[in-house]
Amino acid sequence: xxxxxxxxxxxxxxxxxxxxxxxxxxxxxxxxxxxxxxxxxxxxxxxxxxxxxxxxxxxxxxxxxxxxxxxxxxxxxxxxxxxxxxxxxxxxxxxxxxxxxxxxxxxxxxxxxxxxxxxxxxxxxxxxxxxxxxxxxxxxxxxxxxxxxxxxxxxxxxxxxxxxxxxxxxxxxxxxxxxxxxxxxxxxxxxxxxxxxxxxxxxxxxxxxxxxxxxxxxxxxxxxxxxxxxxxxxxxxxxxxxxxxxx
Amino acid sequence: xxxxxxxxxxxxxxxxxxxxxxxxxxxxxxxxxxxxxxxxxxxxxxxxxxxxxxxxxxxxxxxxxxxxxxxxxxxxxxxxxxxxxxxxxxxxxxxxxxxxxxxxxxxxxxxxxxxxxxxxxxxxxxxxxxxxxxxxxxxxxxxxxxxxxxxxxxxxxxxxxxxxxxxxxxxxxxxxxxxxxxxxxxxxxxxxxxxxxxxxxxxxxxxxxxxxxxxxxxxxxxxxxxxxxxxxxxxxxxxxxxxxxxxxxxxxxxxxxxxxxxxxxxxxxxxxxxxxxxxxxxxxxxxxxxxxxxxxxxxxxxxxxxxxxxxxxxxxxxxxxxxxxxxxxxxxxxxxxxxxxxxxxxxxxxxxxxx
Amino acid sequence: xxxxxxxxxxxxxxxxxxxxxxxxxxxxxxxxxxxxxxxxxxxxxxxxxxxxxxxxxxxxxxxxxxxx
Numbered sequence: 001x002x003x004x005x006x007x008x009x010x011x012x013x014x015x016x017x018x019x020x021x022x023x024x025x026x027x028x029x030x031x032x033x034x035x036x037x038x039x040x041x042x043x044x045x046x047x048x049x050x051x052x053x054x055x056x057x058x059x060x061x062x063x064x065x066x067x068x069x070x071x072x073x074x075x076x077x078x079x080x081x082x083x084x085x086x087x088x089x090x091x092x093x094x095x096x097x098x099x100x101x102x103x104x105x106x107x108x109x110x111x112x113x114x115x116x117x118x119x120x121x122x123x124x125x126x127x128x129x130x131x132x133x134x135x136x137x138x139x140x141x142x143x144x145x146x147x148x149x150x151x152x153x154x155x156x157x158x159x160x161x162x163x164x165x166x167x168x169x170x171x172x173x174x175x176x177x178x179x180x181x182x183x184x185x186x187x188x189x190x191x192x193x194x195x196x197x198x199x200x201x202x203x204x205x206x207x208x209x210x211x212x213x214x215x216x217x218x219x220x221x222x223x224x225x226x227x228x229x230x231x232x233x234x235x236x237x238x239x240x241x242x243x244x245x246x247x
Numbered sequence: 248x249x250x251x252x253x254x255x256x257x258x259x260x261x262x263x264x265x266x267x268x269x270x271x272x273x274x275x276x277x278x279x280x281x282x283x284x285x286x287x288x289x290x291x292x293x294x295x296x297x298x299x300x301x302x303x304x305x306x307x308x309x310x311x312x313x314x315x316x317x318x319x320x321x322x323x324x325x326x327x328x329x330x331x332x333x334x335x336x337x338x339x340x341x342x343x344x345x346x347x348x349x350x351x352x353x354x355x356x357x358x359x360x361x362x363x364x365x366x367x368x369x370x371x372x373x374x375x376x377x378x379x380x381x382x383x384x385x386x387x388x389x390x391x392x393x394x395x396x397x398x399x400x401x402x403x404x405x406x407x408x409x410x411x412x413x414x415x416x417x418x419x420x421x422x423x424x425x426x427x428x429x430x431x432x433x434x435x436x437x438x439x440x441x442x443x444x445x446x447x448x449x450x451x452x453x454x455x456x457x458x459x460x461x462x463x464x465x466x467x468x469x470x471x472x473x474x475x476x477x478x479x480x481x482x483x484x485x486x487x488x489x490x491x492x493x494x495x496x497x498x499x500x501x502x503x504x505x506x507x508x509x510x511x512x513x514x515x516x517x518x519x520x521x522x523x524x525x526x527x528x529x530x531x532x533x534x535x536x537x538x539x540x541x542x543x544x545x546x547x548x549x550x551x552x553x554x555x556x557x558x559x560x561x562x563x564x565x566x567x568x569x570x571x572x573x574x575x576x577x578x579x580x581x582x583x584x585x586x587x588x589x590x591x592x593x594x595x596x597x598x599x600x601x602x
Numbered sequence: 603x604x605x606x607x608x609x610x611x612x613x614x615x616x617x618x619x620x621x622x623x624x625x626x627x628x629x630x631x632x633x634x635x636x637x638x639x640x641x642x643x644x645x646x647x648x649x650x651x652x653x654x655x656x657x658x659x660x661x662x663x664x665x666x667x668x669x670x
Contacts, residue, residue, distance in 0.1 A: 040447075040449065041446055041447050041448040041449040041450070042446040042448070043446060044318070044444050044445075044446060046314070047457075053459060054459065054461075056455045056457055057455075059453075060453055061446070061447065061453055062444035062445065062446055062447055062453050062454045062455075063444065063453060063454075063455045063456070063457075064314065064317045064444050064455075064456040064457075065344075065455070065456060065457040065458065065459055066310065066313075066314075066340075067310065067313075067336055067337065067340050070306065070307070070310040070313075070336075070337070073302070073306070073307040073308075073310035073311050073313075073314065074310050074311070074313055074314035074317070075314060076300070076307075076311050076314060077272065077274065077310065077311035077312060077313060077314025077315035077316075077317070077318075077322065078314040078315065078317065078318055078444070079314075080272060080298045080300060080311070080315065081271060081272050081298065081314070081315040081318045081320045081322070082318050082320075082445065082446070085318075085445075085446045102303055102304060102306075102307065103303070103306075103307050103310070105303075106302075106303035106307065
């Protein structure tokens with residue numbers, strides 16, 4: 001009897017992501033949560049612009065493609081018109097933390113009852129490895145060829161910390177997908193986000209520290225090591241906001 | 248109060264009619280001179296089970312409309328010229344996904360921050376360049392408070408029918424002025440939206456709302472299919488009012504607020520014995536070219552009147568195949584032309600072209 | 603009796619499964635190519651597989667099925 005296999009909500013297709021890219025892991029986790037909650041038929045997902053732009057072909061629920069950064073606004077329109085549906089966005093760091101910062105912050109502060117899956121891999125992947133708002137100081141990218149100099153390019157954005165200051169944010173957790181233990185914890189966090197939405201408690205965001213072996217110029221295994229030794233110290237894992245744990 | 252005659256501002260009449268047309272979601276952002284629409288919706292929507300939300304930006308508002316329209320409900324946003332520039336991105340995406348929705352532009356003078364006084368300087372934006380890519384919007388240009396109400400209903404109906412965004416291109420004059428209005432019965436349009444993202448209930452394959460085509464041939468195919476639809480729209484939708492055109496030597500043409508002033512000038516010209524008439528386009532896209540073509544054999548000259556430096560005049564020249572002179576008279580920056588100014592233009596044309 | 607299988611249509615040979623297998627029984631088959639041109643992972647000793655599913659958990663391409 002097969003016990004660990006492709007979740008139903010994940011379409012049975014080969015994903016286009018580069019070898020070792022962790023997008024696929026997060027896709028599976030979201031779909032496992034959708035399966036376990038039995039909500040595939042009542043879920044509407046919003047895709048970003050970036051490497052996961054064609055994820056509408058991978059998620060089995062109804063899907064909408066948003067303009068770059070606008071997924072939280074699109075999700076707002078979806079949720080307000082169909083409040084009985086589960087609505088999630090799947091966004092990368094350029095999409096969510098640069099061009100879509102305004103939409104993200106305001107969806108959070110409104111307490112919009114949606115769940116955001118935020119992939120932070122410190123780089124623009126699809127366009128070929130430029131500096132992201134989350135690129136670490138000193139990190140070499142196509143547009144920071146001498147390493148990100150905060151004097152010129154500013155400092156990385158810590159999204160969970162920032163959004164957790166907003167009253168409308170119900171749940172904010174940062175997780176990673178560098179090990180089976182962290183991946184299991186990431187799944188629990190995603191489940192928590194969807195549960196918060198189910199209970200109409202407001203805005204939830206799960207920030208997933210991820211890798212980009214291709215644009216980091218590393219093997220998948222080296223990428224995991226970088227995630228552990230460089231990213232986690234700058235972006236500490238943990239629950240930053242949980243209104244269900246308060247009171 | 249179904250068919251009662253009421254005195255209302257154009258912006259409010261439009262908002263009320265939208266609600267009656269079944270608009271379920273309104274997303275907006277304050278900007279003069281359209282803010283009454285948002286204010287009206289904020290009071291009205293909660294009472295009828297609809298959604299009113301003041302967005303953080305025009306960009307967010309149009310993307311909220313995009314999201315709501317993607318789930319198959321009737322959704323609308325409104326703004327004024329600078330705000331509509333910001334909405335361009337979302338309008339293009341809605342057009343690329345064939346999403347029916349309504350965008351209202353209560354025009355003010357530009358470019359840039361411009362001014363808050365009325366203008367008609369977004370004709371190109373509405374009919375030519377509402378966003379990036381090959382696409383068109385259905386564009387209605389009401390000319391009275393009654394038409395503000397009537398054509399927003401029609402905009403919703405036609406947007407649904409042809410699966411494309413529709414725009415009401417109006418201006419600060421019509422938005423702010425008060426006139427009597429009678430609302431028609433609520434729309435009973437029941438267009439099947441089986442393409443919408445509503446949650447598939449495990450009963451069908453997932454629906455995808457998307458405008459991305461990575462294969463050039465597929466994108467080309469999609470664009471060609473959309474233009475075939477536009478051909479149908481062009482054949483079925485053009486609408487214009489022709490006033491005293493049958494024997495007219497001079498036809499003055501203008502839309503929206505301009506047409507109201509043109510009508511007075513045409514009447515004054517007739518009183519002086521000049522055979523003047525008026526063509527008032529009601530659909531700006533598709534442009535009612537036929538209304539002009541019918542007059543080319545008998546009319547000697549045309550005068551295009553706009554609150555701009557001259558934008559619609561291009562379509563008038565195309566519609567008349569440049570067979571007759573088409574002159575232009577426009578005021579801009581928020582200045583509104585007077586009937587006397589237009590009459591003077593008509594007299595000049597009569598002197599110079601009707602020898 | 604646990605069993606781990608790799609869908610060679612989906613496997614991209616990233617080696618993440620190899621790195622987490624506690625029994626060290628997953629290897630990359632350098633001698634074969636998947637339809638996409640990658641060298642796929644393979645379980646070299648099914649008898650030792652405990653069905654812990656670490657490999658499944660780590661796989662970015664949902665290419666692994668674990669039965670037990």
